Amino acid sequence: MKQSVNPKLLLTAILFLAVVASVVGVFGLSERQHLLKQGVETTGVVVGIDVGIKGMRSVEARFATLDDQVVVGRDVHKTQWFNANKIGDRVALHYDPKEPEKILISRGLWMWANPVFLLAGGAMLCGLGVFIYKQSTAESGRG
Numbered sequence: 001m002k003q004s005v006n007p008k009l010l011l012t013a014i015l016f017l018a019v020v021a022s023v024v025g026v027f028g029l030s031e032r033q034h035l036l037k038q039g040v041e042t043t044g045v046v047v048g049i050d051v052g053i054k055g056m057r058s059v060e061a062r063f064a065t066l067d068d069q070v071v072v073g074r075d076v077h078k079t080q081w082f083n084a085n086k087i088g089d090r091v092a093l094h095y096d097p098k099e100p101e102k103i104l105i106s107r108g109l110w111m112w113a114n115p116v117f118l119l120a121g122g123a124m125l126c127g128l129g130v131f132i133y134k135q136s137t138a139e140s141g142r143g
Contacts, residue, residue, distance in 0.1 A: 014129035018122040031076055035104040039094035040066060044103070046089045047072060059085050061093055065100050073103035 044063030051057055059075040073095055085091060085105070092106040 008133075011129045011133045014125050014132070018125035018129065035076065035094045035096060035102070039096050039104065041092065041094050044073070044091055044093050046085045046087050046091055048087065049085065050074065059091070059105055061091055061103060061105065063093065063095065063103075065095070065097070069100070071095070071100040073101045075103055075105045077104060 042063050042065075044061035046059055047062045048060035049057055050060060058077075060072055061075070062070060062072045064070055073093070075093075093103045094106070095103045
């Protein structure tokens with residue numbers, strides 16, 4: 001006796017994961033875009049590298065705001081792919097004047113990698129869900 005999975009339940013689960021991945025990706029893109037457009041550009045010095053859950057790294061940098069307040073901010077770009085910065089490195093960054101602890105260290109295209117991959121993953125999950133649903137409904141129509 002062959003066990004089958006309810007295609008509607010499977011589609012719902014896959015689409016839920018796709019929506020979650022896409023929402024996280026869009027949030028990441030909008031946060032980076034906000035810091036680039038509304039943030040203040042300056043330079044800082046890397047003072048720490050925080051290693052969090054599952055090896056995700058976030059760089060901490062010390063810099064001076066426009067009103068000469070010295071702040072240690074944490075990069076919104078967390079990654080486990082590489083550790084490009086070392087303690088003592090000078091880095092270009094953008095910070096939010098309302099929340100100067102929130103920074104975006106300039107890394108060229110790499111700073112867009114996480115949210116773009118999440119959006120792409122969400123799109124692929126949507127495609128997979130539709131494919132599985134069509135396959136299962138075609139099989140049930142034949143059987």
